[in-house]
Amino acid sequence: MTTLETLQGDITTLDVDAIVNAANTSLMGGGGVDGAIHRAAGPDLVRECMGLGGCKTGQAKMTKGYQLKARHVIHTVGPVWHGGDANEPVLLRSCYENSLKLAAEAGLQSMAFPCISTGVYRFPADEAARIAIATVREFTANPSSLQRVIFCCFSTEDQERYERLLQP
Numbered sequence: 530m531t532t533l534e535t536l537q538g539d540i541t542t543l544d545v546d547a548i549v550n551a552a553n554t555s556l557m558g559g560g561g562v563d564g565a566i567h568r569a570a571g572p573d574l575v576r577e578c579m580g581l582g583g584c585k586t587g588q589a590k591m592t593k594g595y596q597l598k599a600r601h602v603i604h605t606v607g608p609v610w611h612g613g614d615a616n617e618p619v620l621l622r623s624c625y626e627n628s629l630k631l632a633a634e635a636g637l638q639s640m641a642f643p644c645i646s647t648g649v650y651r652f653p654a655d656e657a658a659r660i661a662i663a664t665v666r667e668f669t670a671n672p673s674s675l676q677r678v679i680f681c682c683f684s685t686e687d688q689e690r691y692e693r694l695l696q697p
């Protein structure tokens with residue numbers, strides 16, 4: 530059984546096996562949660578990222594966590610919202626699925642997601658949360674190493690949204 534939880538706060542402070550980064554295709558850092566993760570992890574993170582050759586939208590790549598409490602960072606690239614007809618929902622779903630796959634393949638027990646694509650990439654928060662929850666629920670319906678999946682929300686508004694949507 531995997532438990533799905535919500536938290537309000539800064540994902541860089543979490544003591545989990547992996548935190549997920551809402552990165553861009555360069556994997557070289559940026560603003561928002563990406564900037565916060567790189568600042569907290571220290572310069573070794575970008576050094577490892579340099580060797581990864583970037584990441585396509587919807588895909589995911591894993592690195593070490595360096596100075597973070599989290600042992601690993603799973604970098605995924607969410608879609609930029611262009612109105613909803615450019616495959617955005619499918620790509621966002623892939624971000625969650627591929628991140629979960631990487632974590633399970635590595636035998637990780639706990640991981641935390643930020644609200645991927647809902648910041649500067651402008652994906653509507655409600656639809657993004659529905660996709661996030663549905664994808665995590667479907668993946669964790671099958672047995673895996675994952676015992677805890679946390680939706681780490683930066684705003685109380687997002688946390689309330691996830692709590693509402695997680696009600697049975």
Ligand code: AR6
Binds near residue numbers: 563
């Ligand atoms: N902990 C948890 N969530 C956070 C944190 C934090 N420390 N900081 C921000 N958020 P965004 P995107 C939330 O813009 O839309 C970067 O420049 C934020 O409130 O970080 O996927 C990348 O390099 C929002 O709910 O990511 C890309 O170029 C969520 O994280 C681009 O932004 C995502 O917001 C990716 O855009």
